[in-house]
Amino acid sequence: MKQFLIPLAIIASPAAAQDNAEVALAKATLEALQGPSFAANREYCGYIVIDADGELAATPAVQGAIGHCEADEPPEDSVPIASYHTHGAFDYDTPAEFPSVGDLEADEAEGVDGYISTPGGRLWYVDGVDQIASQLCGVGCLSQHPDFEAGLDGELQISYTIDELRALEAE
Template sequence: MKRQTAALLAALFLTACGAPTAGVPTMPKAGVQAQPAATGFSVVAPNAPSGPVVDNFARRFLNSIQAQSIRDRSEYCGYIRLSATGQLEATQPIRGTFAGCEMPAPRAGQGIIASYHTHGAFDQGYDNEVPSTLDLRSDFQFGMDGYVSTPGGRVWLVDVQTRTTRQLCGRGCVISDPLYQDTGDASIRPAYTLPDLQRRQGVF
């Protein structure tokens, strides 16, 4: 994505995914990283549901948009929220680019519980089987969880309470890219902290 201005950052929630692998020519990644908000800030209502009920909804929904995301070689992003009747629902997916996705910044009172986004199609030049550092920072900024699906069919939870990300389910638990190559799978941990990802992706 192109570098964003301060005014645009105030109106957009950014996910920059698939951090390029060191030494490999890649598409440009986002030039701006969101900074964590004040401790305790959250757009999520205190009584909002969490845990397996939301995890399972997120996994099913991401599975439903995986094939399109892979075909388009584009990320898709949006929010999981509570409807007016208290049911879980996902906002209409927004199509991003190969390496990122932009959507309106969440606000308190909108019923938002978490973000979601896909990592699109497989590409050897991108480390997109794990969330990016900006994925974590963006969710942490708004005090909410996030869900990320990968080309290999993994689903990750960005957990704002523990400030970590962990695999909810592994390789092939949602639709995966038929062209996916598992040569890097041995290096993928079940969980990461932000410093872990910074070291893995060389981003500080």
């Protein structure tokens, strides 16, 4: 009986839709961008791709604006599988500890999944097809902005559907 429970537990986990190498690459890429993102108070973004050699790779990050980033097109000989972006520096008036509806809609439109880091050091995964955002790791998992204060965005859930995010943004 236990042999059937283990696969079900794996399937039910928030990270089941992506493999460990992809998550590790996204986490390392976003961790490297947290400091520059905080310092510039800008989003940084790019793609995780399967390159021409069949290897996972992250495209070079592009500096965006406050609350918005548009990555350069991935190389033509690669296959984009996920976007990635930071949420910039901590700001008392900007809820940035969870993905936005726009984040999910952008990934869906591009036909990719997504990874997002927050000023509090959270790492989120966006399932671009099912339109669900899942927290892969919580506060402090990645570098935090020095002024970050936990709890200002309320008590956050482990995952959100796009409709739940719409309701959260409307509060």
